[in-house]
Amino acid sequence: MSLKFLINSLEGGGAEAALVRLLPFLNVEKVFLLEKGVKFEVSKEEIFILSEHTIKTNSLYKTLFIPVYSWRLASQLKNKDTVISFLERANFVNIVSNLFKKHKTVISVRMNQLEGHRGFGVVNKFLVRILYPKADTVVAVSQGVKNSLIKLGVPEEKIKIIYNPYPIHLIQNLSEEPVEGIFEGAPFIITVGRLTKPKGQWYLLRIFRELKKKFPELKLLLLGDGELKDYLVKLSENLGLRTYLWDRDKLSGDFDVYFLGFKKNPFKYISRSKLFVFPSLWEGFPNALVEAMACGIPVVSADCRSGPREILSPDTDFNYQTKEPEFAEYGVLMPPFDVEFKKANKPLEKRERIWVEVLGKLLQDEELRKKYSKKALERARDFDVENIVKDWEKLLREV
Structure with missing residues (x-):
């Protein structure tokens, strides 16, 4: 054969x-x-x-x-x-x-x-x-x-x-490679995925602007490229966020949001983040989620169809979708979003505010992050x- x-x-x-x-x-x-x-x-x-x-x-x-x-x-x-x-x-x-x-x-x-x-x-x-x-x-x-x-x-x-x-040991080795100095020690959250409709990054941008009110030093990193690049960059700028674009701007620490494009080694960025945030609208089996867990980073994911629940809460009913924050065994599952593009001036909906609250709680609670960091790595080894x-x-x- x-x-x-x-x-x-x-x-x-x-x-x-x-x-x-x-x-x-x-x-x-x-x-x-x-x-x-x-x-x-x-x-x-x-x-x-x-x-x-x-x-x-x-x-x-x-x-x-x-x-x-x-x-x-x-x-x-x-x-x-x-x-x-x-x-x-x-x-x-x-x-x-x-x-x-x-x-x-x-x-x-x-x-x-x-x-x-x-x-x-x-x-x-x-x-x-x-x-x-x-x-x-x-x-x-x-x-x-x-x-x-x-x-x-x-x-x-x-x-x-x-x-x-997933090559767990390789991911861990790559996660130790150095990053640009502006990201070393800076507080940031991160998401990784193509800039396309299924990934729902526009929700994260809106949520992040609200988080900045309580965590003014916090930054957001988005890794990936795709057809929604222009929309997402414009939305970020319309939200009043200082926005870095990899093929337009000179890299410095003066930005709030960093669109870094496709990276051969995303793990060195993930491993230095406070949280990996995954707002996807639908999935099959999300690679980026497991890769973040292999880096030992606590993850917060939409409970979208399908994959996140199987990864983060494998002993539950995979057909169930939560309407409230669910602090599951291996990460946090959140109410999923609708497929609805948003403008900067549209008020946050209830689900977005729930995400703001939970992300804020995790950013403040180091012990909870440590717990999920350990559990994330444990689960990643299964794959x-x-x-x-x-x-x-x-x-x-x-x-």
């Missing part, structure tokens, strides 16, 4: 990180990319790019291009190869390419299928209903993702749950890459 990986690109992101982390442990012959873009350290000999598209290419055009991607992928495969794909479009291509070349199709599904498809995503949900049941094996990254797939018609017997892998690889090896033997 020859094993191949398939993904949209390696521009950066949770699915991309998971793929790269599995490479040294599984005997992968080739990594196929639907479009150009590699920000991870991967051998060029391992990469085969199926188009000239980039992250900026129109999404609708790339969806319509799925048959062409599929034909090109099939031309590079042999019968009985096994292709593991990551992310929606790559999963569609993996399944459609099976029409041209018979191979084993394993798709990794990383998003809650009921919560995550919005707007143009209606087309994706339709394709999920039509195509996903045709895959040989469907790997869900959480119980919540599995449940959503079953509701869309994917046979339960085809679905396996394998959590995302160490060496444990997760065993699940993948077992699945590939079965395939």
Whole structure:
């Protein structure tokens, strides 16, 4: 059996990180990319790019291009190869390419299928209903993702749950690397994730402005890039926050909010933060949350679908969503937000004020932060890459 990986690109992101982390442990012959873009350290000999598209290419055009991607992928495969794909479009291509070349199709599904498809995503949900049941094996990254797939018609017997892998020792080593002097010893909270709608960073900006009234020295760091960059920067500035943008400003300690862009080593920043704050509107299984826990940082997360509850409160009902702050076993779960873009002059809603109150409590209570720091690291070890690889090896033997 020859094993191949398939993904949209390696521009950066949770699915991309998971793929790269599995490479040294599984005997992968080739990594196929639907479009150009590699920000991870991967051998060029391992990469085969199926188009000239980039992250900026129109999404609708790339969806319509799925048959062409599929034909090109099939031309590079042999019968009985096994292709593991990551992310929606790559999963569609993996399944459609099976029409041209018979191979084993394993798709990794990383998003809650009921919560995550919005707007143009209606087309994706339709394709999920039509195509996903045709895959040989469907790997869900959480119980919540599995449940959503079953509701869309994917046979339960085809679905396996394998959590995302994390190199815990490597993360800890990287977390000790030096940071810019202005962040060494400065009080700050942090979030990491692409600047996109699912991550809900605009809520955090509004919450942070209110926190500044009580903690005037506090700073906010946002790591990541994405299509909402301009909106988020403008919102931050309209909130009266002194805002640093990585490709515009000279770095100094004079700012309140720091948009630092994509960082190959986010862990050195996370490890020096007071809190990791995660306002996501929906998830599959949030990499950044576990990575922050591996750095020994207390986490505060929206109890969104799906993943945060499985990570922070694994002995509770994963279908439940809290309406009040929940000081769970491994971190704090908070009422999730709606998908509603906010303007700077709109008053804080009740949920935002609850977040302000809880973050303020944690910033003041060092003992509580120490408790959650210890528990976070304890839980993160459950997702160490060496444990997760065993699940993948077992699945590939079965395939």
